[in-house]
Amino acid sequence: xxxxxxxxxxVASNGNFYGLVNIGISGFDxxxxxxxxxxxxxxxALILRLPLLPSKPYRYSFDVSAIYPTPIIAIGILSLFLVLxxxxxxxxxxxxxxxxxxxxxxxxxxxxxxxPKPLSEDNGEDINE
Amino acid sequence: MNEVIGIIIAAILCWLNFVxxxxxxxxxxQPGVRGAGIIGRDVEKRGGDIAGGFFQGNILCSPDAxxxxxMASIGYLLLGIPGGIIAAFLVFIGNRLCADPGYAGTTGSxxxxxxxxxxxxIGMTPEMFIVGMVIAILTIQGIDQVRASVLxxxxxxxxxxHA
Numbered sequence: 001x002x003x004x005x006x007x008x009x010x011v012a013s014n015g016n017f018y019g020l021v022n023i024g025i026s027g028f029d030x031x032x033x034x035x036x037x038x039x040x041x042x043x044x045a046l047i048l049r050l051p052l053l054p055s056k057p058y059r060y061s062f063d064v065s066a067i068y069p070t071p072i073i074a075i076g077i078l079s080l081f082l083v084l085x086x087x088x089x090x091x092x093x094x095x096x097x098x099x100x101x102x103x104x105x106x107x108x109x110x111x112x113x114x115x116p117k118p119l120s121e122d123n124g125e126d127i128n129e
Numbered sequence: 130m131n132e133v134i135g136i137i138i139a140a141i142l143c144w145l146n147f148v149x150x151x152x153x154x155x156x157x158x159q160p161g162v163r164g165a166g167i168i169g170r171d172v173e174k175r176g177g178d179i180a181g182g183f184f185q186g187n188i189l190c191s192p193d194a195x196x197x198x199x200m201a202s203i204g205y206l207l208l209g210i211p212g213g214i215i216a217a218f219l220v221f222i223g224n225r226l227c228a229d230p231g232y233a234g235t236t237g238s239x240x241x242x243x244x245x246x247x248x249x250x251i252g253m254t255p256e257m258f259i260v261g262m263v264i265a266i267l268t269i270q271g272i273d274q275v276r277a278s279v280l281x282x283x284x285x286x287x288x289x290x291h292a
Contacts, residue, residue: 059154083208
């Protein structure tokens with residue numbers, strides 16, 4: 001059984017020792033696609049009038065902004081397409097732009113519907129104290 | 130690289146990564162959810178530090194940099210660098226489902242991916258980081274919770290994040 005487990009994991013990770021080997025386009029193109037996705041998502045989010053930074057205090061704010069979480073969503077979705085080796089046209093640049101625009105639209109219009117903010121201390125039901 | 134030496138180095142790197150990121154993003158300052166507060170006060174009652182207790186409760190109740198480091202290691206093992214970024218995305222979704230803003234989790238995943246990529250040049254594999262991260266979480270939550278909370282409280286004071 002352990003042989004099977006070992007073989008499965010080693011086949012799955014074969015060639016991933018330095019990462020990126022199972023992707024069809026070159027490492028430079030991958031880096032470029034990530035940078036394009038990040039910049040495009042931030043710019044479109046700013047055009048849609050999202051604030052650049054979350055509201056203060058920064059470390060406890062649930063508000064969405066252009067810096068966070070828009071680029072995280074964009075590069076996460078782009079990674080899913082890359083590991084499936086689906087890189088549409090121009091070495092993935094078109095895909096990066098489309099994903100950047102769509103993630104900014106998602107954060108602006110759908111994010112609060114999908115991930116509602118937690119109830120504040122006053123509105124939530126008190127279990128104890 | 131020898132596996133045992135690699136696992137020890139990976140455990141130290143993972144421990145530093147998740148403790149520094151979690152402390153910087155204010156886990157010891159306040160409990161994010163009610164369960165974390167209960168765990169923190171329980172640890173304090175047993176002689177520990179309240180800030181360390183909040184830290185332990187927070188990493189138990191929602192996926193922070195500790196879970197981010199572990200998931201980034203697994204993602205890197207399976208899919209390379211994009212796997213680490215997918216792990217950051219999934220940790221972000223998990224954070225939002227657990228009533229947590231998610232800054233610590235995503236940052237921890239991305240820094241862990243960078244650390245694993247840099248260490249791959251000296252012959253360390255993602256498997257070593259998975260084992261190392263399990264050992265690192267064991268030292269915080271498993272062996273002696275009270276003494277670990279005192280140590281975490283001292284680190285929180287250094288970062289000016291004490292409760």
